Amino acid sequence: MIIGIEAQRLLRPHKHGMDIVALETIRALAAHRDHEFVVFVKPDTDRACLPDAPNLHVVDLHGGPYPVWEQWALPKAVKQAGVDLLHCTANTAPLRSSVPVIVTLHDIIFLEKAIVGGTAYQQFGNVYRRWNVPSVVKTADRILTVSHYERERIIDHLRVAPERVITVHNAVSPTFRVIDDLVKLADVQASFALPDEFIFFLGNADPKKNVPNVLRALLLLKQRGQLTLPLVMANVSAGYVDKVLAETGTTALKPDIILCGYIPNPLLPAVYNLATVFLCPSLRESFGLPILESMACGTPVLTASTSAMPEVAGDAALLADPASPQAMADQLARLLTDTDLCLSLRQRGLERAALFSWANTAKQLLDVYAGVL
DSSP: OEEEEEOTTTTOSSOOHHHHHHHHHHHHHHTOTTSEEEEEEOOOSOGGGSOOOTTEEEEEOOOSSHHHIIIIIHHHHHHHHTOSEEEEOSSOOOSOOSSOEEEEOOOOGGGOSSSOOOOHHHHHHHHHHHHHHHHHHHHOSEEEESOHHHHHHHHHHHTOOGGGEEEOOOOOOTTSSOOOOHHHHHHHHHHTTOOSSOEEEEOOSOGGGOHHHHHHHHHHHHHHTOOOSOEEEESOOHHHHHHHHHHHTOGGGGGGEEEEEOOOGGGHHHHHHHOSEEEEOOSOOSSOHHHHHHHHTTOOEEEESSTTHHHHHTTSSEEEOTTOHHHHHHHHHHHHHOHHHHHHHHHHHHHHHTTOOHHHHHHHHHHHHHHHO
16 A cells, blocks of 8 residues: 655644654554555654655645645645555545545544634634534545544534544553663753652643643642642743733742743653653543653653543543642642552553554554555
C-alpha cells in the first residue's frame, strides 16, 4: 500500500497534542517497510523530527491558511503523489478527494456548547471544524477516534453508523520512562529553574484545561495550610495566569506558582520524572495523553472523573470532579500527604502505561487501511 498522511503542522517547533500523536503514529508506521508512506506537511523548521526511512517520503506543500491548504492544495498533491488512500490526522479533511479518505476525529468538543472561549486562533479553528466535520463524516470511508468514550459521542451527536467509527487508542512513546540519569535530570531542572519538589500542570488558554478551577482548588489547600509544594505551570503565559488569578480571586497564590513556558517534547519526560505529582483535571478530553506520559515516568496522577480520562487512567490514578475545586483539593491533599498511596499509584501507573504502545496503534491502522482498500 502507498498511504498518504496529512500532517500539516507536524514540522512546527512547538508541537502539541495532535501533532505529537501524528508524529508518533508516522514513526511507528514507517517501521513497516512493506508499505510506503507519503506525509503532506506545511514547510516549517523541525524537519529532524521525522525518521529517516526509505519508505517515508515528505511532501512540502504550500497553500495559505489551513482551510485553503486542506481543501485545495492537499487534494491536488494527493492526486499527483499517486497514493492509494489518504489518512487525515487532525479532525478535518478535504471534502473532495481522488482516493478513499480516513479521518481521525480526535473529539467533537468544538460542536459542544458546554465549553466555549479560547484564543482567537482556537476559535477560528473551531469555526472551520464546525463547517467541515459534519460533511466529512458523511463522505469519509472510515472515521477513527481515540477512545471508546469519544466514539459514542461521535455516533450519537453526528448520527454516524457505528460500523464506520473505529476506536484506535493513542499510546505513549518509549522516551517517557523512569530516568536514572541524575545528571540529565539536574540539567533539565536547572534549565527550567524547577524546585526540588513540585506539583506539575500542563495547561494552555483552552477553557477545557480548567485553569480557573485548578487555581481555586490550590487556594483551598493554601487556606487549609495543606499546600506544601509550588505549582509548576507549563505552556501558559504570565499575562494569562495573572488574568485568571484576578478573575477567580486567587491572587494570593501568585508566590506559589512557577511558570516555565513551553517544554519541548524531548525534555518533557525529565520534567515528569522531577515532578512530585501531576495534575490533569481537564473539563473534557477525548483521551488525555499526558496521563499516560506521566504514569510511564513513575509520577502519581490526579485526573478528572469525566469524559475519556477514567478510560485512559484505569485504576492507576486518583480521580476528581473537575467542576469541583473542593473535590480536587481533597484528592490532591491525599497525594501530598500519603506516601504509601503515591508508591501504589506509581507502580500501577507504570503497569497501565505499558498497555498502550504506538507499535500496536500502527498495526491497528494498517488493518483499517487494508480493510478500506
